[in-house]
Amino acid sequence: MIGRITAMIRFARCRKFLFQCIAIGVILAMVASACLFKLASIQLIDGQMAAQAATQARTKKVIVHSMRGKITDTNGTVLAQSVERYTIIADPWAASQFEPIDCDTQKAKQAGFCHKVNGKPVGVKGSAGVARLLAPVLKMDAKTLGAKLTGTSRYMILKKDVTPTVKRAIDDLNLGGVVYGELSSQRIYANGTQLGALLGGVDDSGKGVAGVESMENSALTGTDGYVIYQQGNGGEEIPGTLTGSQEAVNGSDVALTLDHDVDWYVKQALLEGQKKTKATWAMAVVQDIQTGEILALEDTDEYQAGSDQAKLNASRAVSESFEPGSVGKVITMSGLLQTGLHKATDKFTVPYSYTKDGQEYHDSSAHGDEHWTLAGIIKNSSNVGVVMASSQYTKKQRYEYLTKFGIGQSSGMSIPGESRGQLGTPESWDGRTGNTILFGQGYSVNALQLTNVVATIGNKGVRKQQSLIKSVTHADGTVETPQEGSSTRVIDESVADQVKNAMESVAEGYSKVVNVKGYRIAAKTGTAEVAGSDGRLTSIVADFAGMIPADNPRFAITVIMKDPQGTYGGMTAGPVFAKIGEFLMQKYNVPTSSPRNDAIAVDW
Template identity: 35%
Template sequence: MGNFGIARERIRWLTGIVCFILVLFGFRLIDIQAVQAQTYAQRASNEMSRTSIMPAPRGAITDIHGFEFARSVSALNVVVDQTLVKDPDKAAQIAAPILSMSIADVKNQITGTRRWYMVARNVTPARWNALNAAFAKYNQSLPREQMSKRIFGFFAERGYIREYPSGKAVASLVGFVRQSGVGASGIESSMNSIITGTDGKYMYANGYGAQIPGSQQELITAKTGTSVRLTIDRDVQWVASQAILAAVKKSHALSGTVIVMDPKTGAILAHATAPTFDPNNTENVSLAAMRNPSVQDVYEPGSTGKVITLAAGIEEKKISPSTVFTVPYSLRVSNALFKDHEKHQTERLTTTGILAISSNTGAIQVGAKLSNNVLYDYLRKFGIGSNTGSGLAGESNGSLPEVSSWSGTTAPTVAFGQGYSVTAMQATSVFATIANNGIRVSPTVIAGTSDASGNFTPSAPREKVRAVSAETATKLRLMMESVVTANGTAPEAAIAGYRV
């Protein structure tokens, strides 16, 4: 075979090899475009698209007239696809000062294999734009051989921050929300399950580690949380908050609480405590400052508890406002010596007089006319030892020992308001019961709720309990006025032109 034959043979072999390769490519093309077309299309779609959470805003908390005490305001959350960050050291150096974070924290959050990770919450649009601009400037400065180090993978997702327009004036009542979005105290906590919205989900096109504008496709619609309308009147609340702050400061007290209640409906019109905190800035606030003392702290009612003892005595017709007692400074009962708060000679006092000077020994004598069971039952009728159901977070029941456990000194102790404990809300309810002609209406701060469309659902009517008759309540109101007379224990509480 000559050289020409050898060359022709080689051409045939090369042609055969090329044809064989083309046939293989053909089969592969058919496999890709026909057999596995859907699989590869889905894979390409997955590479080019991302799904993300669409946060839902919390419902608002308003006063009785609709003024917002708490509302959700749009903000941005910065998230990262860690697999797209090729130079975490440089990315952290750029992002940290803009996000007000340490370089170490940022690097830790952007390093790894997670496709979605939260870097910073509640970032303003200005900061997000500054971050994008800084990354773009750095990327443009890289020479061509270092293009692989360009910074991609940071995204902004819509979020919400909580805003409290009335600030400190409603802090203990409304509470605040943690950075995680969960209510931490107040109404934000007690009603968290309905105020919290339901997050949605959306899909977007991803190009080189950045969201392509206009590519969002909603998968699950976010649902706004339920709004809560309180019984609070903003104007009354503001006056109450200023008054309690001034009173605590003037008296050098550790704390104070003021509650304004409508006796007929149980609606709390104002609820303020001091000291307080700013719910818009809780970073350095102690847990103690976030407590709501009106329902979480308990104390022995003392003199205010005598009202229940006298109400029971009058209702049971054991005494009247004019019944006269011999009232000594000290009185021994069951080998225990009880005393009045100020030393005095033995006096002849009416029941009204006993209340006016808040005599312990006088109240003990009134209580002695009642059996333990009867006195206990009246305490329960006035709500002692029971949660008021006010709607406030962490409310205590107070304490009232079972009558079966009473000793010989329990009844006289209970008669003048010791030996059991109440919250400020329970104490308020006691006096509201007297003001409401003897009917106790359980207090509440919740007027109702509104869905995202604004449809309002009022709260269920409050529980009503007849504690004493209207006649007894009327007598008690007149007797209580004696406390602010010149001979009473609180003449400074008298207000000209008003019955107190």
Template identity: 30%
Template sequence: MSMFGRTGQHRHGADPRRDRPRQPPVRNSGRQGYDVRKRLMLVGGGLALCAVALVGRAVNLQLVNNEFYQKQGDERFQREVEVATTRGMITDRNGEPLAVSTPVESVWVNPQELSKSPEGIRKLAKALGLSEDELRRRVSQKAEKEFLWVKRRINPAIAQRVVAMGIPGVYSQREFRRFYPQGEAFAHVLGFTNVDDFGQEGVELALDEWLRGKPGLKRVIRDNRGRIVENVDLLRAAQPGKDVRLTIDRRIQYLTYRELKAMLEQSGASSGSAVVLDVETGEVLAMANLPSFNPNNVGSANREAHRNRALTDLFEPGSTIKPLTVAAGIENGVITAQSTFNTSPGWIANGKYRTTDTHNYGVLDTTGLIKKSSNVGMSLIAHKLSNQQLYDFFQKFGFGQRTGIGFPGEAAGLFSPPARWYGTTKQTMSYGYAISATPMQIAHAYATLGNDGVSIRPTFIKDEQGERKQVITPDLARTIVRMMQTVTEPGGTATQAAILGYHVAGKTGTARKASGGGYSRRYVSYFAGLVPVANPRYAMVVAVNDPSRGSYYGGLVSAPVFHNVMEGVLRLQDVPPDDIDSWIAAQSKEMKGQPVIARAPAAVPAPAAATLPMPLPEPLEAGQ
């Protein structure tokens, strides 16, 4: 059969299923028709039940059992922040404020927020006076961080105005800034603090832990802009720093600074230091250094100006050490107060060099050696002493060791033991070379002489008791002080240190500075003294470095500073005169209309030559 025939058969009835008629659907006569209203009521009821459940759950979370979820929410906005505390105040001995802390604000930003606002960076930089490019660079470098200081310790009003501008991610925080009312006159005593309020130099560094205190800690809630909206809990109370009362007298310190500054301007000197000690207690009443700096604006000062030269700079003391050489000779029994010395012909050999005096003084007694500042006489005493005797005596007065004052950076000085001395060292040391000391060490040695031979550790803290030690007998100390009195009297080398109505004991010094294996024509001019002689109250040392105009002798450069300062101190402290005769004579002259010379200018002899244990370009001039 052909394919076509089979196909036709199939189309015309071969499949009975295709030809069966379709039947209508049969409904179950037992079911009701579809009810739309009922279905809507059912859905509405279900929704109502869900709403009631949600309301109940909300009531449960917010009113009945809200503590857990409240805590979880708060934790996402809670922060622990420090509570700034004030640094302790520093005052002088009379309670006058020298260093105080004032509240300031510091501006900080969240770089993640601020980096998204270029316009905000521009506004912030303009408001704070910063470089826009620099600020943009800093923010971009910290773009992944949440904190960046922008400007620290500024006026609170300025900080509040900046925050009020609404710049995204800009906030402020309270801090404290140190303020020094007395300025540069106290800079080296007080030191200063850094931007984080940590002590850097001076008393601020030495007593930093005592002054700093401990910041507090509190838990707060911040809003999405970083503002504190609630103080949650105080975790740790802030502990303010403790106050410190110094031994410094504000009036004496300023007077010392003023007179030292005037002399530096007059003499063209490069630097200078002055120290005033209370002889009986060892308290430091003044310590001034120049050049100085403004501790309220430390960044503008030359770093060299930060040096506390009275404690860090070492110089050969020159002739200021001669009274100790005489005392060493008397204590060791090799001379007496009445001994005589033939200083002719005005020089003495010292190895291949000579130690010389300015003039041939001929025969001098022991007091005359100090009055005329004879290098030859000191050499004669040194020849009678052993190396160990001279070394032990100087060491008792603190040379070669720190005074223990507690200031950071204090130098111990250079004082080699006898085993390291050269053949000329002892003789050279007897008139103040081959040994180095700070102005504070020299002041301490003179205070020991004025205190009947009792050495007291110097102190800056009021009511702190320094260690006391009897190093020489009271009789010997008084003898040396009386000898030094002749230095400020007619014929001595420091008549410009004399004070009308008071006996003054002291010693000048003009030491040449070592340079390049020898000694240069640069000088340190000293005066060290005690007043009043009858009952020494104050010891003072003045050191002027590199005077370049006029004279460079200690009697003409440093002695006038001593006079001006001590005259003011004696008046401020109402110290009774111990030289009534000169006072009465002066009053009598004044009544008669005659000029009164409180301190007659004296022609100070040129320093005598001194030999040192190293080659010199020419004979060295000794300290007068």
């Protein structure tokens, strides 16, 4: 009995032990299973994710910047272009870890390079060592560089607009992962203050913000590309790891109608004329009468293209508006002839002063009653004469011909800062303004508008659309030529010939100061009172607008001066006109004029 009890106790103990072993075995199996699962997870799942994360950490997308297109003159002379430059970047944290490799050491042999300054060991490590190596190449003070390289930042700009030569010298310092260059570009302009405000400039991002740079920004701007690769610890590209790329497409080149040589000469002639007459400013336009192309667009402002002044100030030759003065009489004569109200040979007795509708008008200098034809009224620039001749010329007709010649309208060239001038409607004209517009007062124009008035007369009465853009050459070599603007007949050819004839008589009256040997000139002078600095009519704008040669018009030239000594346009702006005209005749080898034998009588 005792034996059975003892056996039962032993059996119970064994069973308990067995259960404990089984429980422990189950637990160990579960732990082992968990370990196996985790191991599989690490190897098959987390390992892949870790590998992907490591790859992503090494992967770098580098933007390949496109180059902005060039701006050239009509002959291909470069006026503005972008050149390759670099922004030098440092990693201050990496600089703090820098340890220079001395030459002639085992480490140098293994690395394949070493660090030295003037042939000697760098001597210090960390940011100070990097600065000591870099300072001579960047031509910067080592202490200043060391201060920039100190800290935990991972991105610090050290210097902008570094040339490729300097960039290569930095590469030779073997500072990969610490200092590197980011490709950028710098916009440079070749001609100082010539065409300064007209070309305008770009902002820090390379976007055109003024002048032609803004006007043609969409064409000039390229499309950036990129490359994607994996980099090593030193920032270098790991061979064979390029995974994606897209080539940059450079901006298109824009060719202007301007001729650099003509424009340069015009600029010099204006500066000389300004100095001689002590004018506040002067400006000029040269236009090809047959095509409408602008060959020169200049003023005496001294703004460097790309400068803040060039970005803030539009070209005076397009932005400045002024009363044309007596040049406006050619529009009046054109309208009088075209409407059939008068012939150029109609006779008038013209006094010095004349009262109409309670308003008195007088000429610029006292004279007795003169016997002038309509052509003579233009030749002698009589205010009284044009008012008398226009007694049947309605306000509606006056407005019609002003607008037909482009007064109060945009040139259509979309030049930034261009003024439209000012022309009121007939309903807005008071009793005096309705007559002063006959002799170029009471409305305002810009130099482009006034030039096209003369060009229209020289082009046998057909007004051409002016142009400044000759062509756009895209990165793939294709050339796009802007669609030629419409031409509009303003007056009949016979009317244009008569107005031109009268203008030639005007020019002959100034032949002692305005002449180009061998060539006939047809022109009109103008002098108008404008507001001075005190806001009152204390300043003068003098202009001389004409065409050369008169017998076969090739070029329209307008010269305008503010407050010149000598006052009258023929005596001040006229000689500058002649200087420009002489250069044009020589440059383009224009045949000399035939003798004049068709002059319309100016007296009776």
